[in-house]
Amino acid sequence: QLQVVESGGGLVQPGGSLRLSCTVSGSTFFDQNVLGWFRQAPGKEREGVSCISYNSGRTYYTGSVQGRFTISRDNAKNTLYLQMNSLKPEDTAMYYCAEDVGACSASWLQFVLGARTNWGQGTQVTVSE
Numbered sequence: 001q002l003q004v005v006e007s008g009g010g011l012v013q014p015g016g017s018l019r020l021s022c023t024v025s026g027s028t029f030f031d032q033n034v035l036g037w038f039r040q041a042p043g044k045e046r047e048g049v050s051c052i053s054y055n056s057g058r059t060y061y062t063g064s065v066q067g068r069f070t071i072s073r074d075n076a077k078n079t080l081y082l083q084m085n086s087l088k089p090e091d092t093a094m095y096y097c098a099e100d101v102g103a104c105s106a107s108w109l110q111f112v113l114g115a116r117t118n119w120g121q122g123t124q125v126t127v128s129e
Contacts, residue, residue: 002026004097009123016087020123022080022097031055034104035073035080036112039093039125046096048109050082058104064090087127094122 008020020037027033036051050061050071059071070083080097096119102108 004120006097006120006123009125011126012087014127017085020082020095024078024099032101033099034102034108035099036109037082038096041093051104051108053104060104089127092127094124096120096122
């Protein structure tokens, strides 16, 4: 059974940095998958942030984080990362990771948002003075 465990969140001042991690276990197609980060702010719908493909290393970022966030993965450790720099108060949210097959793209993020019914516990990121 697939399990994901997110970690690395915390409280940071605007302009600061955080590095999120997501450990994936129980995957049956890890060598074909796409891993992605999603977030949900209070009172808002969950949104896709970024994704990365296993085979091609292709990445995608939603516009609001482009140039500030960097997604990466260590396939040997079955771990996904999100380096977040120049954080803004609007980045405050619970961050989740997810895995699925396909190709990393905006469409993949939307597909997962629509299809996924169970998520991990997430990791809270709060950007505030």
